[in-house]
Amino acid sequence: MPDPASLTVRPAKDSDLSQIVNLDRLAFAPLQSNEAIQQQWYSNTVNLPGRKLFLAVEDETAQGIGVYTQLDFTAFFEGQEVPIMGIGGVAVAPHRRGQRVARLMLEHALKAAREQQIPLMALYPFQHGFYRRLGWAWVEPVHQYRVSTQQLPLYQERSRIFPSNLDQQTPALKEIYSQAASQHNGWLKRQDWQWQSWLKPVAGREIYTYQESGQLLGYVVLQFAMLDPPKNVQAVIIREWVALTPSAYRGILGFLASLRDQISTIVWTTFPADPFPHLLTEQRRDPTLSHSPFEFGLVRRFGETGGGLMWRLADVTTALQRRPIGFHPAFAITFQIRDPIFGQQILGFEFRDGQIHLVEDHPYPILKLSIEHLTQLFCGVRRSRDLLWTGELEVEGDDSLLAQLDHAWQAEPPFCWDFF
Ligand SMILES: CC(C)(COP(=O)(O)OP(=O)(O)OC[C@H]1O[C@@H](n2cnc3c(N)ncnc32)[C@H](O)[C@@H]1OP(=O)(O)O)[C@@H](O)C(=O)NCCC(=O)NCCS
Known part of the structure; x- marks a missing residue:
């Protein structure tokens, strides 16, 4: 398998347009002409306000072999406006499929989201399983x-x-x-x-x-x-x-x-x-x-x-600190998070006064779970007690606090009218 180190993911420029259109055609509309795709999707411009494309380029040949789009969205969640990075148009050249090019591009997007302290990312998957392996969670039962x-x-x-x-x-x-x-x-x-x-x-x-x-x-x-x-x-x-x-x-x-x-x-x-x-x-x-x-x-x-939208927590701390909760008796909890891209992360939080606060120490109980499941809990799509029952979550310490966590994170699951 070619070494991903021989690839560079970089911002796309207008001079990349013909390569991008060709990648899009082969991935999404092989029966259409390049001209039609360029006309319908781009006019003559690659990037628009709120839309940035990135190209995976082979260092040796300078050929673009993969493309994806970052979209600057704001979504409403529990009455708050939350910045979300939408991901769209993930396409890899047919002759370079199965060589981790898509994975490399998604890692690139995730790192960019973390650097910018963006709490969440969203996408419509071609297959949920593909993105679940990268830590994305199914959050939208349409x-x-x-x-x-x-x-x-x-x-x-x-x-x-x-x-x-x-x-x-x-x-x-x-x-x-x-x-x-x-x-x-x-x-x-x-x-x-x-x-x-x-x-x-x-x-x-x-x-x-x-x-x-x-x-x-x-x-x-x-x-x-x-x-x-x-x-x-x-x-x-x-x-x-x-x-x-x-x-x-x-x-x-x-x-x-x-x-x-x-x-x-x-x-x-x-x-x-x-x-x-x-x-x-x-x-x-x-x-x-x-x-x-x-x-x-x-x-x-x-x-x-319908199995719709997927979300993923990008900057976990920012996301939790921005998420309002009901006014209930205070409690503290630690999340030991498995993340296929960023490795293990251990973060302690106190839930008090309608907000979630990061704390220095790691209070008990410790909830051991994947970033995918933490995203689902955060969105109110699933309850921690159900994840415990299915073995998708483990608890070190007293698990009676899970009822309080479920109460605090109760929410209408996300729904979105827009395709991207
Ligand atoms: C989908 C697409 C982008 C994947 O690109 P790719 O570069 O071949 O994917 P990768 O090689 O990075 O795959 C990453 C991993 O996911 C795995 N995977 C693929 N589909 C999977 C699935 N449904 N469930 C679980 N794992 C899956 C791969 O086996 C690979 O794992 P490995 O690295 O352990 O071998 C490419 O096939 C494509 O351009 N398709 C047409 C356009 C399209 O459908 N885009 C998606 C829009 S959301």
């Missing part, structure tokens, strides 16, 4: 329902839904997104460059808004589509929805229900806490779609879980 328009309630509030007029309503639309985002975990605080790509017209996509006395209180982004070939069922896929009030939420659902004469199926993607499944008249998948059994008595297929 829920999706394919239901009949007939199953949706015809709420009266639908009369306040209107087609959007983006020329005039874009500032208000951004504003209500921001308000909703700050009340959820994982939603990105969108910057101008993110809105620009969000607002680009897409064939078959429509945005409808909910308004009361001229005030925008919600919106829904619809994508018209045909599903379930060869049956070709007329469907609307919900790409994003935001409702600031219960009436806006009912307006959106009532509006979707009113499409029943034309549209057979609604594909509703959402986060686990959404009451959507409870509001339907039938708890089942749209029966028009192909039958697929559920293999459990008379129970019918209803929703699906």
